[in-house]
């Protein structure tokens with residue numbers, strides 16, 4: 710499978726999961742000094758490898774028939790400033806709703822810690838701008854995801870699979886937060902409880918299949 714086909718398959722999967730709606734959102738993968746990113750205006754549920762554009766780390770198009778996504782500056786800023794191998798940007802409903810209200814998404818559930826801690830909401834800036842890219846990069850420090858005020862979500866990962874999973878996890882956590890609020894003010898895990906989760910996860914190899922001894 711080409712890198713372009715992998716990006717297209719990721720866009721299709723995230724559209725089926727309800728995270729990418731119509732043409733909103735974008736997916737990219739870094740390979741060496743190149744980035745494959747969904748083209749602008751593509752209906753992501755129908756995205757094919759021909760709809761994915763390859764650029765260099767400066768954003769110059771190397772291959773592809775479409776202009777790269779309008780959020781290319783955001784993707785390039787993440788690759789320039791982190792070790793991420795893939796970036797997923799969505800306007801997923803609960804993540805975006807949370808980003809319209811909160812300044813950070815607190816850790817209510819231990820699974821949240823896979824994202825590195827409370828998810829920060831990057832200050833608002835116009836889509837496609839370097840200002841927005843810089844705000845998001847700052848919000849991503851030490852995290853695998855960030856929210857973008859009144860806009861959406863960004864998830865990164867050490868692989869395309871990890872970035873997809875992190876985007877889905879963030880949407881689940883935003884949904885959980887919204888549901889929890891129906892009952893009253895949610896309890897966040899304390900710093901000690903969060904540390905205990907991380908220690909236990911390391912001890913138990915949490916998240917990977919365990920062969921019986």
Ligand SMILES: [Zn+2]
Nearest residue numbers: 734836860861
């Ligand atoms: Zn967007």
